[in-house]
Amino acid sequence: MEGDWAVSLDRADRGMMEGWFTRPLAAAVPVRGSLPAQPLGDAITVDTQWTAKLFNRQFFIAPEYAAYRAPGKVKVPFFLQPDTHYVGPAWFQREIVIPRHWDGKHAVVSLERPHWETRAWIDGRYLGRDDSLHTPHVYDLGQLSPGKHLLTVRVDNRLIVDIGSDAHGVSDHTQGNWNGIIGNIELSARQPVWIEDLQAYPDIHTRSVTLKGVIGNASTRAGSGRVRLAGGGTVRQVDVSWQPEGGSFEAIVPYPADAGLWDEFSPTLHVVAVRLDDGPEVAVRFGFRELKTSGTQFLLNGRPLFLRGTLECCIFPLTGHPPTDIAEWRRILTIARAFGLNHLRFHSYCPPQAAFDAADEMGFYYQIELCWANGSTTIGDGKPVDAWSMTEAARVLKAYGNHPSFMLMPQGNEPGGKNHPAYLANFVRHFAQRDARRLWTSGAGWPELAENQYHILQQPRIQQWGEELKSRVNGRPPETMIDYRGFIGERKVPVVSHEIGQWCVYPDLRERAQYSGHLKAKNFDIFEDRLRASGLAALAPAFLHASGRLQTLLYKEEIEAALRTPGMGGFQLLDLHDFPGQGTALVGVLNPFWREKGYVGAAEFSRFCGPTVMLARLPKRVFGNDEAPRVQLEVAHSGARPLGTASVYWRLESEQGVLEQGEFQLAGVPQGTGVPLGAITLPLARVERAAKCKLVAGLRSPDLAAPVENDWELWVYPPLPAAAGAVQVVDSVAAALPLLARGDTVLLGLPPAKVRNFERHPVKFGFSTIFWNTLWTEGQGPTTLGVLCDPAHPALAAFPTDAHTNWQWWHVVHRAAALRLDGLPPSLQPLVRVIDDWHTGRSLGLVIEATVGAGRLIVCGFELGEPAGADPVSRQLRHSLAAYAASARFAPQTALTAAMLKSLVA
Numbered sequence: 001m002e003g004d005w006a007v008s009l010d011r012a013d014r015g016m017m018e019g020w021f022t023r024p025l026a027a028a029v030p031v032r033g034s035l036p037a038q039p040l041g042d043a044i045t046v047d048t049q050w051t052a053k054l055f056n057r058q059f060f061i062a063p064e065y066a067a068y069r070a071p072g073k074v075k076v077p078f079f080l081q082p083d084t085h086y087v088g089p090a091w092f093q094r095e096i097v098i099p100r101h102w103d104g105k106h107a108v109v110s111l112e113r114p115h116w117e118t119r120a121w122i123d124g125r126y127l128g129r130d131d132s133l134h135t136p137h138v139y140d141l142g143q144l145s146p147g148k149h150l151l152t153v154r155v156d157n158r159l160i161v162d163i164g165s166d167a168h169g170v171s172d173h174t175q176g177n178w179n180g181i182i183g184n185i186e187l188s189a190r191q192p193v194w195i196e197d198l199q200a201y202p203d204i205h206t207r208s209v210t211l212k213g214v215i216g217n218a219s220t221r222a223g224s225g226r227v228r229l230a231g232g233g234t235v236r237q238v239d240v241s242w243q244p245e246g247g248s249f250e251a252i253v254p255y256p257a258d259a260g261l262w263d264e265f266s267p268t269l270h271v272v273a274v275r276l277d278d279g280p281e282v283a284v285r286f287g288f289r290e291l292k293t294s295g296t297q298f299l300l301n302g303r304p305l306f307l308r309g310t311l312e313c314c315i316f317p318l319t320g321h322p323p324t325d326i327a328e329w330r331r332i333l334t335i336a337r338a339f340g341l342n343h344l345r346f347h348s349y350c351p352p353q354a355a356f357d358a359a360d361e362m363g364f365y366y367q368i369e370l371c372w373a374n375g376s377t378t379i380g381d382g383k384p385v386d387a388w389s390m391t392e393a394a395r396v397l398k399a400y401g402n403h404p405s406f407m408l409m410p411q412g413n414e415p416g417g418k419n420h421p422a423y424l425a426n427f428v429r430h431f432a433q434r435d436a437r438r439l440w441t442s443g444a445g446w447p448e449l450a451e452n453q454y455h456i457l458q459q460p461r462i463q464q465w466g467e468e469l470k471s472r473v474n475g476r477p478p479e480t481m482i483d484y485r486g487f488i489g490e491r492k493v494p495v496v497s498h499e500i501g502q503w504c505v506y507p508d509l510r511e512r513a514q515y516s517g518h519l520k521a522k523n524f525d526i527f528e529d530r531l532r533a534s535g536l537a538a539l540a541p542a543f544l545h546a547s548g549r550l551q552t553l554l555y556k557e558e559i560e561a562a563l564r565t566p567g568m569g570g571f572q573l574l575d576l577h578d579f580p581g582q583g584t585a586l587v588g589v590l591n592p593f594w595r596e597k598g599y600v601g602a603a604e605f606s607r608f609c610g611p612t613v614m615l616a617r618l619p620k621r622v623f624g625n626d627e628a629p630r631v632q633l634e635v636a637h638s639g640a641r642p643l644g645t646a647s648v649y650w651r652l653e654s655e656q657g658v659l660e661q662g663e664f665q666l667a668g669v670p671q672g673t674g675v676p677l678g679a680i681t682l683p684l685a686r687v688e689r690a691a692k693c694k695l696v697a698g699l700r701s702p703d704l705a706a707p708v709e710n711d712w713e714l715w716v717y718p719p720l721p722a723a724a725g726a727v728q729v730v731d732s733v734a735a736a737l738p739l740l741a742r743g744d745t746v747l748l749g750l751p752p753a754k755v756r757n758f759e760r761h762p763v764k765f766g767f768s769t770i771f772w773n774t775l776w777t778e779g780q781g782p783t784t785l786g787v788l789c790d791p792a793h794p795a796l797a798a799f800p801t802d803a804h805t806n807w808q809w810w811h812v813v814h815r816a817a818a819l820r821l822d823g824l825p826p827s828l829q830p831l832v833r834v835i836d837d838w839h840t841g842r843s844l845g846l847v848i849e850a851t852v853g854a855g856r857l858i859v860c861g862f863e864l865g866e867p868a869g870a871d872p873v874s875r876q877l878r879h880s881l882a883a884y885a886a887s888a889r890f891a892p893q894t895a896l897t898a899a900m901l902k903s904l905v906a
Helices: 063-068 326-338 353-362 384-400 420-434 485-489 509-514 522-533 537-563 733-741 807-813 872-885 898-902
Strands: 004-009 028-030 089-098 106-115 117-122 125-130 137-142 147-156 180-190 193-203 208-217 223-231 234-242 247-254 270-276 281-286 291-294 297-300 303-305 307-312 343-346 365-367 406-413 439-444 455-457 495-501 570-574 612-617 622-624 630-637 646-654 657-666 672-681 691-700 708-717 728-730 745-749 784-789 832-836 844-852 855-860
Touching (some): 063 522, 106 117, 106 147, 117 137, 125 137, 193 270, 307 495, 326 353, 384 420, 439 455, 509 522, 522 537, 537 570, 537 612, 537 672, 537 784, 537 832, 612 708, 622 807, 646 672, 708 807, 733 745, 733 844, 733 855, 807 872, 855 872
Parallel strands (some): 343 365, 728 745, 745 855
Antiparallel strands (some): 106 180, 117 125, 208 247, 270 281, 297 303, 630 672, 646 657, 646 691, 691 708, 784 832, 844 855
């Protein structure tokens, strides 16, 4: 069915009433793809009716967005933007030719993935409708005479069933609500009696597969025949019969006792071929695998399984729809595996056939979902989505149930509605009984039901919605001790942590060149304009790198906390790659094209995310050199089998070289998470000046292809000499001004409560980067993305730091505020800059230097007296700044007036 089709948009929805299916349509376009990508549709305006919840309405009313609301210049900040948009019916039509040798057979047309509802006619005769969002639409055209016939298909991409306007099968937040038909469009012939469905149920214990078949019958007559089954070197024949409405059969095909099993390490696939009488052969590809649970552990073929997953939210900017070619899915899965993952969660949608084929071949584990019944609708309250979900789940099982990669299935994401628990309990009971080849649960995120075969819960992560600056990572000193064993121990089935991460990074403005297809990053134009207005456009690459390195630290701790937890079932990241919608959630270390951004690669990421990962429990990240912390070394080993003899090695490094190292032997290493290996002591007395150190721990074994290593940074601070008196330290502008007037050198440490903030979009300065994004969370903190500084600057000569926020900065940042620089001269370059939210793009500082009158000044957005003396990090930073201020190198280049200085405080 390659080639052009005649297409007509039915904006007034009059086509059925006017009988468009009875007459030829005019315009001809290639039908394989979405209509907006042709492009067919309407230009984007402020009145475009998006299929999406726009949580924040600022774009439509706020003055800072006025330029982007202008006719012909519309740019939206909340997701990628198509050039055209169309929601409604569209008619597709083409002439087909039936060959003579199809005489007596039924012509069948299959549309792999229409979006969404289709209705079909042949020569004006109505064939029916289909509202599956995720499986092929198949129409029996009947026994047609040889020659030409007119096929008409109406595709309607309105919310035929409200499954949630943010569900990724329909939402403009990700793929876009496109109209069209993608994938394989095929016209074929079949016998009046045929094999309609064939499902394979493998048994790893007997190495046999049970085939359950459904016989379709369009002849309207009862009959009988013989089914031939060939697989595993065996050929069997079974007698079958059918009634006028059809029939069914069941047969067992044995395989050799050594037939290979399927998993991520050895994804062995088998094929069984089935033929009804002299009809065409139907081949089913399957894998011998068994997915069960034992307490809170998944077991795959009897082996403990830990899911290391990320979301896939139907993000494909070039086409605006999921790929239907296997090559692209192989590329994506290859990248995901390089970053240490073995699992994809398809958030509120199901991918096409090619995605399953690639995962079957590569040994990847999928979770499939149907919708997101929240916001615009609810589940379990008698709405159309209730019945549709049951029907769609059955269609998904029929289409994709034989794929071994199809492992897990909830009904959907974060369900809403007062009756959703009862509905979802029934959903799980029904499908768990119907299909035990996979595990079933109620929803991603919640609810936690007794019927669930596993839970997907949000509690085991380091930042919860609404916690803001009180979360573990923002409100508590850094350590690597915490795990979730208490929470997991209270559950009876495996727990997968829901959407962990959500740590943002600054937009990579250079990325816009990659948007060469259907969807464009016009939101990035807005973000660049914000930066340019603040005079910061040149810093965009540095903002990306600094925030990206902080993001990497956060993902490392997020993942390791899960790996430290004995008995945990796995995690699902949000996300390994960016989520471009819902306000622009740049939460990935990869961009939407699954490409690296330049600050972390697979080699580094897979040190803390992979089948075997070394772990260390540090009670804190900051030490004095008079301490000798005891550190427990552990491993999370999810390899194909337990390890035999192994050796654990470790070393403590600093800029001085290797401070200490050691090695010990193990008789074996079991599979599991948080497996203790042994304790070591870190002697820190050799650290003579403030330093960043790194603990490296590794594991060698003949059963590992290569040693595995991981590392953790810590900071050591020896005692400081008594402070010299050449610099005046004060905590208010009022105290600073007289000293400056007489020519003194002043260190001004402002209490954060006294620092002047913005009335609109106030800055909430935290340690972490932004959680999800501020447009969607409506300003939840932090609203910043860490700090940016020059480690080689003399002001920081005695303060070991990277150019970005690292763990030691928590001790300063958690009691600090960002300084507003918008009222100061543009020439002022902060010693330590704070990176603002890209939606506002303001110039912010943490430490600045200037002259005021005859005096010289350093201003800090944190106190320098008490509580600065309470932790060694703050003491060291104060010491470094004071030494710089007292040195000949302290020569601020920007002059401030007293009024400018006063503008920094409330």
